[in-house]
Structures are given as C-alpha cells and as structure tokens.
Amino acid sequence: MSATPVLETRGLGIRFGGLKAVDDVDLQVPEGQTLGVIGPNGAGKSTFINLVTGHLRPTSGQVLVDGQDLTGAKPWVIAKARVARTFQIVKPFRGMTVRENVAVGVMYGPDGMTRMGPALHRADEVLEQVGLGAAAGRSPGELSVADARRLEFAKALALSPRLLLLDEVMAGLRPGEIEPSLQLIRDLKAQGMTIIVVEHVMKAILAVSDQVLVLNAGQRLMLGPPRDVLSDPTVIEAYLGHKYAARQAAAQAAQPTPSPSAGAAPTLPAASAGSEEVSPDA
Amino acid sequence: MAPTLSPAWRQRWPWAAGILAVAAAFGLQTQLYSGQVRTVGTIFMFVALALSWNLIGGYTGYASFGQVVFFGLGGYVTAALMTHAHWSFWLALPVSGLLAAGYGALIGIPLLRLRGHYFAVATLGVAEGTREIVTNLPDLTGGGGGITLPTVGAAASTKYLGNDGFYLVFLVLAALCLLVTALVSRSKFGFALRAIHQDEDAAAAVGINTTRTKVLTFALSGFLTGLVGATYAFQQVTIYPERLFDVELTVLMVVMVVIGGSGTVLGPILGAIGLQFLSEWLRQNYTTIHTLLLGAIIIAAVILLPQGLVNYLREARRNGDYSLLANVRRYRL
Numbered sequence: 001m002s003a004t005p006v007l008e009t010r011g012l013g014i015r016f017g018g019l020k021a022v023d024d025v026d027l028q029v030p031e032g033q034t035l036g037v038i039g040p041n042g043a044g045k046s047t048f049i050n051l052v053t054g055h056l057r058p059t060s061g062q063v064l065v066d067g068q069d070l071t072g073a074k075p076w077v078i079a080k081a082r083v084a085r086t087f088q089i090v091k092p093f094r095g096m097t098v099r100e101n102v103a104v105g106v107m108y109g110p111d112g113m114t115r116m117g118p119a120l121h122r123a124d125e126v127l128e129q130v131g132l133g134a135a136a137g138r139s140p141g142e143l144s145v146a147d148a149r150r151l152e153f154a155k156a157l158a159l160s161p162r163l164l165l166l167d168e169v170m171a172g173l174r175p176g177e178i179e180p181s182l183q184l185i186r187d188l189k190a191q192g193m194t195i196i197v198v199e200h201v202m203k204a205i206l207a208v209s210d211q212v213l214v215l216n217a218g219q220r221l222m223l224g225p226p227r228d229v230l231s232d233p234t235v236i237e238a239y240l241g242h243k244y245a246a247r248q249a250a251a252q253a254a255q256p257t258p259s260p261s262a263g264a265a266p267t268l269p270a271a272s273a274g275s276e277e278v279s280p281d282a
Numbered sequence: 283m284a285p286t287l288s289p290a291w292r293q294r295w296p297w298a299a300g301i302l303a304v305a306a307a308f309g310l311q312t313q314l315y316s317g318q319v320r321t322v323g324t325i326f327m328f329v330a331l332a333l334s335w336n337l338i339g340g341y342t343g344y345a346s347f348g349q350v351v352f353f354g355l356g357g358y359v360t361a362a363l364m365t366h367a368h369w370s371f372w373l374a375l376p377v378s379g380l381l382a383a384g385y386g387a388l389i390g391i392p393l394l395r396l397r398g399h400y401f402a403v404a405t406l407g408v409a410e411g412t413r414e415i416v417t418n419l420p421d422l423t424g425g426g427g428g429i430t431l432p433t434v435g436a437a438a439s440t441k442y443l444g445n446d447g448f449y450l451v452f453l454v455l456a457a458l459c460l461l462v463t464a465l466v467s468r469s470k471f472g473f474a475l476r477a478i479h480q481d482e483d484a485a486a487a488v489g490i491n492t493t494r495t496k497v498l499t500f501a502l503s504g505f506l507t508g509l510v511g512a513t514y515a516f517q518q519v520t521i522y523p524e525r526l527f528d529v530e531l532t533v534l535m536v537v538m539v540v541i542g543g544s545g546t547v548l549g550p551i552l553g554a555i556g557l558q559f560l561s562e563w564l565r566q567n568y569t570t571i572h573t574l575l576l577g578a579i580i581i582a583a584v585i586l587l588p589q590g591l592v593n594y595l596r597e598a599r600r601n602g603d604y605s606l607l608a609n610v611r612r613y614r615l
Contacts, residue, residue, distance in 0.1 A: 055483060074493075075486035084487070091484035093477045095545070104477050105488035107470045112489075114470055155488060 004067040006031050006163050006194040007083075012051055012061035013218070021047045023218040024061065029163075029211075034185070034195045036209030036226065038202070040239055044218040045198045046088055049165045052196075053085045054078040065163065080110050084161035086152040088168045088198075092140030098151055099123050099136040105158030123158065129187075130154045131180055146177040153184065164188065165196045170204050182207050202230070214238065296547070300464060304457045311449055319445045325558045326452035327510055328538060332550035333459035334506035335535040340544030341472065342499050343479030344394065348405030349507055349535055351389075351412045352382040354526035356508030357515030361429045362422055364439045364516070368432070371440035375512050382508025383501040390500035394493070397482075406529070413527035428522040431515065440516075448517045455513060459506050463547050475499060476545065541583050543590030552591055588613040 005028040012025045022044040029035050037045050050056040052063055054075040062071045065081050073081075084105075093101050102123035106113050113119040127133050130150045135143060140151060149169050156164055166185075170178050178201060185195060185208045199205050205212060205226060212229040214221040216238040222229055229235055237245040307326070311319060331353070339345045356378040363374040393404045416423045423429055433442040443451065466472045474495050477485035486492050515521045534557070542553025560579065564572035586606045587594045598604045 053487065055487070074491070075483070076489045076491045079487060079489035087484065087487070091481040091487075093480040093484065095476060095480065096473070100473065104473050104485075104490070108474060108489035110489070116468070116470070119470075155484070159488060 005029055005064075006033075006066060007052065007196070008062075008064040008067075009052070010062040010064070012048075012058055012063060014047060014051055014056055015059045020218050022051060022058075022215075025215070025218075025220050027213060027220070027223070029194055029196065031162075031194055032189070032192050033210045034189055034197060034208050036205035036212040037196060037198045037215065038200070038205055038212060038229075039215035039221070042217075043215040043238075045215055046167055047218075048215065049085055049167050049196070049198060052078075053083060053165060076108070079108075079159055082110050082159060082162040083165070084109075084156035084159040084163070085165040086149075086156050086167050086169050088171065090148045090152045092143075092148065092151055092155075094140055096140070097136065098132060098138050098140055098143070098154075099127065101140060101151060102126050102154045102158045105155050109159035111160055123154075126154045126157050129157065130184060145172050146174075149173065149181070153181070157188075161193065163194045163196070165198070167198045168200065169197075170199055170201045173201075178204060206230070296464070300460055304453070304460070307453050307456075308450075311446065316445055319449050321562060323445065323449040323452045325555055326449070326456040327514065328534065328554040328558055329456040329551050330452065330459045330510045331507060331531070331535045332538040332542070332554040333456070333463050334503050334510070335532075336463065336539045336544060336546075336550040337466065337475075337506075338500050338503040339536065340539050340546070340550070341466065341475040341479060342496060343545075344397075344496065344500070345402045345536065346405045346500070346503070347402040347529075347532055347536070348407070348409030349503070350527055350529065350532040351405070351409035352386060352504040352507035353511035353514070353531060354409075354413065354416065354523070355385055356382045356511030357521055357526045358416055358423055358429075359508075360512035360515050361424075361431055361521055364431050365429060366422070368439045371512075371516050375509060378512035379505045379509040382511070383505035386501040386504025387497050390497040391493075394496040394500060406532075409527060409529070409532070413523050416527070417523045423523070426523060428520050430520040433516070433519050442519070443516070448513065451513050452510075455506075455510055458509075460547070460551070462502070462506065463550075467547050471495070479545065537580055540590060541580065541587070543592030543594070546590070546592045549590050549592040556591075586610060 007027070007029040009025050009027045012027075013023045014021050025048065027035075037048065039045050047056065051058050054070070054073050054077065057072045062069060063073075064070065065078070065083055068081070070078055070081060093104060096104070099120055100123070103116075103119045106119040106122045106126075111122075113122065124133065124136055127136050130153050132147060132150045132154055135147060140148065143151060149172075153166070153169055156166075170181050173181070182204055185197065188195060189208065195208075197205065197208060209226050211223060212226045213223050214229055214235050221238055222232055222235055224232075233245055233249065236248060240248075310322065314322060331349075335346065335349050339349075359378040359381050360371065360374040363369040363377065364371060369377075389405075389408050393401060393408070396404055417426050419425070420427070432438050433440075466475065474485065474490045477488070477490055478492055478495060482492050511526065515526065518525070538553035538557050539550045540553070541557065542551065543549025557580075561572070561576055564575050568575055587609065589597070594609060598609070
C-alpha cells in the first residue's frame with residue numbers, strides 16, 4: 001500500500017466575491033480510510049466536494065489525487081481518474097431507465113466500455129450491489145426518495161471509483177432506510193475503497209468514519225477521530241451556538257445526557273435530528 | 283400490452299422499417315406527377331432538416347434558433363464554388379457540409395457555454411449576423427441582388443437535376459439524416475447527449491466530456507443542415523440572402539421536431555411530413571385563411587401534446603392511458 005494519500009488538498013480555497021466559501025483547507029485522506037465531513041449549513045461541505053471533483057475551480061490551493069495534481073481539472077477528467085461523487089440534490093437522467101442511468105457511467109467512466117450489452121450487464125451488477133436490482137427497468141421518476149438516493153449512489157459506483165465522495169446520500173431518509181446505505185458504505189470500505197461522507201445524520205458519520213473533518217465558515221475547524229470531534233466544545237459551539245454549548249457543558253458537569261436516537265453522538269443528539277432536512281448548502 | 287417480440291427482433295425491426303420506408307420512397311417517385319414530385323421532394327428536405335435540428339435541439343437539449351445559418355452557408359458555399367470556381371455540384375456538396383460543420387464548431391465553442399434561452403438568442407444573432415456578412419460580400423455572393431448558379435448550357439458546371447433528380451437527392455439526404463440519427467440514438471454517444479440534456483453537471487460527473495460532445499454534435503447537425511442547404515441552392519438556381527437565411531426555416535424545423543417528438547428518431551420525420559402535408563392541404567382548401575388555421579392547429583398540438591406525438595404515444599402505451607386531458611394535466615400542472 002502506497003504512502004501517498006488518495007486525496008490531498010493543500011490550502012484549498014474558493015472565493016465568491018468577498019465570501020470565502022472554502023478557505024485554506026489542508027487535508028490528507030489515506031487509502032482505505034473513510035472520512036466524515038460535518039459542519040453547519042453553509043460551512044462549505046458541498047463546495048469542498050465541488051472543488052475536489054472539478055465542478056468548481058479553486059481560487060487557491062491544490063487538489064492532488066494519488067499525488068497527481070488535478071487542481072482545476074474538468075469533472076470528466078477527475079471522473080476518469082476514478083474519483084466519483086454523488087449530488088446532494090439527486091440528478092438522475094430522466095428519460096432513461098434506471099439501468100441506463102448507471103450504464104452511462106460504465107460507458108464514459110474510466111472503464112470506458114463501448115458496447116451496450118456489456119455496459120448494461122455491468123450496470124445491473126452495480127444496481128444489485130446497491131439493492132436497486134428490481135428497479136432496473138423503471139424510470140427514475142417512479143423511484144422513492146430512498147431509491148433515488150440509491151440510484152445516485154449506483155451512478156457513482158459505475159465509475160469503479162477508488163475515491164468516492166458522498167454528498168448527503170442519507171438526507172431525507174427514514175431511520176430504517178439509513179441502515180442499508182450504511183451497510184453499503186461498510187462493504188465498500190471492506191473492499192478498500194477510500195470514501196468521503198458528507199452527512200448531517202450524525203449516527204451515520206459515527207458508524208462509518210475513521211476520521212471526521214469539521215468545516216465551519218469554509219475553514220477546517222477540526223480533524224480527528226469521530227468521538228473526539230463530537231465532544232469537542234468548539235464543534236458543539238459551531239453547530240448549536242455558544243449558549244447551547246455553555247448549557248451543555250454545565251449539564252454534562254452535573255450528569256451525562258442520555259441520547260434519544262440510539263447510538264448517536266454523545267453530545268449532539270438534537271443537532272443530528274434537527275438538520276436532516278435537505279437544505280441548500282453552499 | 284405491447285406485442286411480444288423476441289429481443290433480437292425488437293432490435294432489428296426499426297432498422298427493417300427504416301430501410302423499407304426509404305425503399306418505398308424511391309418507389310413512390312414513379313407514381314407521382316411532376317408537380318407532386320417537387321412537393322414530396324420538399325417534404326424530404328424538411329425531414330432532413332428536422333432530423334438535423336433534432337440532434338442538437340432534441341437529443342442534446344440545445345435549442346438552436348439560428349440553425350438556418352448552416353442551411354444558408356451550405357447554399358452559398360455551393361453557389362460560390364459552382365459559379366466562381368466552376369466546381370461540380372457533387373464536389374461542392376460535401377465541401378459545403380464540411381464548411382458548415384466547421385462553422386458550427388467555431389461558433390459552438392463560445393455559444394454552447396450558454397444554456398437555455400441564452401443559447402437560443404445567441405444562435406439567432408449569429409444567423410442574422412452571418413446573413414449580413416453574406417449580403418455585404420457582393421463579389422463572392424452577389425450580395426442582396428442574389429446569385430445565379432450556372433445550370434444550363436456549356437457554362438453549367440453540373441447539369442440541372444430537374445424535379446426527379448432533386449427528389450432523389452433530398453431523399454438520399456433524408457435517409458442519411460435518418461441513418462445518423464438511428465446510429466446516434468442507439469449508441470454510447472446518444473446516451474451522452476441525453477445525459478447532457480438532463481443534467482450537464484451529472485453528465486460531466488460520470489466522465490462525459492460535455493464541451494467536446496456538444497461541439498461535435500453541433501458540428502454534425504451543421505454538416506447535415508449544410509448539405510440540405512447546398513442542394514436547395516442548386517434546386518433554386520438563383521438564391522438570395524433573405525431566402526437562404528430565413529428565420530422561418532429555423533422555426534419550421536423547431537415546430538416539426540417539437541410536434542413530432544424531440545429526442546426521438548421517428549418524431550421529426552412524422553412532424554415534418556405531417557406539417558408539410560397539413561400546410562399544403564390547408565393552402566389548397568382554405569386559401570384565404572390557411573396560415574391562420576395552421577397556426578391554430580400548431581398551438582392546439584403543442585397544448586395537447588407538449589412532449590410531442592411520439593413521446594406521447596410511448597408514454598400512453600406504457601401507462602395504458604391515452605386521454606389527452608390527462609396528458610395535459612400531467613405536463614401543465
């Protein structure tokens with residue numbers, strides 16, 4: 001296993017006029033690691049993904065994939081470097097079947113299959129993997145929210161990625177629907193895939209992340225193991241405001257708060273539940 | 283329920299039907315009067331134009347409102363080559379197509395960065411501007427007074443083809459456009475076009491070079507339109523900038539594709555044939571108000587079948603619901 005991180009960003013940033021949406025982010029994601037990315041709305045999580053995948057051009061800093069400088073490369077170049085992403089707002093290709101949606105990635109991704117038959121066959125395999133096998137022949141418009149998110153997942157997996165960036169693939173899902181997605185991430189992890197998970201569902205972040213990156217106002221607030229990060233006072237403050245942080249600290253001094261959603265973060269239960277709604281993120 | 287066909291035949295029957303239709307069109311010529319030959323030849327011309335527009339406007343979703351620029355350019359290149367350089371039409375024809383394609387790529391690189399209405403307006407502007415350039419190069423193009431191609435006697439670089447000849451050329455061009463569309467629609471490339479139409483970011487994210495794909499498609503569409511324009515110029519003998527760069531031609535292409543079903547193989551063909559027949563029939567039977575009636579019918583068609591005839595039939599067959607009212611509700615509300 002190489003020592004070169006699969007993804008490295010150096011001083012990565014982008015300005016929109018006077019707003020620094022992402023500001024000077026240094027990050028290294030070693031091969032096989034799952035990185036969770038959290039942060040309040042507008043913290044720059046989606047913008048960060050857009051910068052890494054070429055959908056936005058950074059105004060400063062560098063993006064290196066496997067040590068190769070891909071700063072400002074076009075999205076299709078990045079896709080061919082086996083870096084795949086999902087979109088927070090699902091973007092199915094309407095007018096094609098679910099199977100064909102995935103086959104597009106098989107044909108145009110790094111594998112570049114030219115023949116329809118094998119591409120559709122491979123698409124079916126990917127759909128099986130995400131649990132959408134039965135919906136292969138349907139039109140994306142007929143899918144439920146959960147299945148539409150799975151399709152988004154499948155379209156990314158069609159690229160056989162080595163680095164997968166998931167932008168809130170669990171947003172809007174019911175608790176029972178989250179578990180299969182988590183299992184899928186665990187499976188991919190077991191195969192050695194490097195994954196970046198942007199998520200508001202704290203339970204999900206905790207369940208799969210090796211490291212958690214906290215973004216706030218575009219900046220890297222903290223990076224560390226999930227439990228350390230979620231109990232950090234500056235993180236709580238960024239999420240819930242300083243009043244809540246003070247109250248929480250006081251309460252914790254008295255007695256530990258039991259968490260209502262099983263397995264959720266020790267100190268951030270309310271935040272995870274409250275911000276699950278899809279929100280127009282920066 | 284759809285009739286059950288073996289998978290192999292489901293693949294083959296459209297090709298078989300296409301070949302039969304083209305063969306039938308060749309045969310049809312022998313059954314027509316001379317005047318009808320010309321009318322049907324014009325229908326083939328519009329079939330070819332609608333199919334060409336459909337590549338960029340239908341599949342890719344970039345509504346080119348300046349498509350006539352390729353038509354005009356093709357026509358004027360052929361006119362200039364035949365008149366000044368005494369080229370044979372058969373040589374001028376492909377060269378006209380290639381130059382139109384080159385022009386498409388050239389204007390496509392900046393214009394295809396624009397989306398939606400902006401692209402439409404920008405292409406319209408390019409077409410108008412190009413017409414002005416052509417008008418203002420009288421030595422080459424004859425300017426506003428028009429240019430007459432040498433088609434008779436010893437001066438003719440290629441002997442005039444006559445109604446029968448142009449019928450065949452337009453038929454071959456329509457068949458070529460049909461072949462290109464059929465190939466595109468079933469290929470990897472066609473999927474890229476549809477993906478771009480739906481969502482360009484998502485298309486780029488799965489590895490589609492959206493810029494290159496769009497420019498190539500615009501050039502291809504320009505190539506085919508240029509061939510048709512070249513043939514039209516030869517058929518008309520004397521051409522004028524207002525005729526060859528007439529916005530109405532673009533509008534007809536758009537209307538034919540939209541009514542027939544954009545982004546389908548069959549839609550533009552049905553749209554072109556239907557609209558030409560209808561327009562001809564109305565002209566003969568309601569001489570004074572035919573344009574009014576045609577307009578009213580187009581409006582009704584767009585309201586009732588906003589997705590076009592072919593797409594409507596496809597969806598209706600799948601849902602088992604042929605109600606037009608339900609269709610309107612589905613698309614308007």
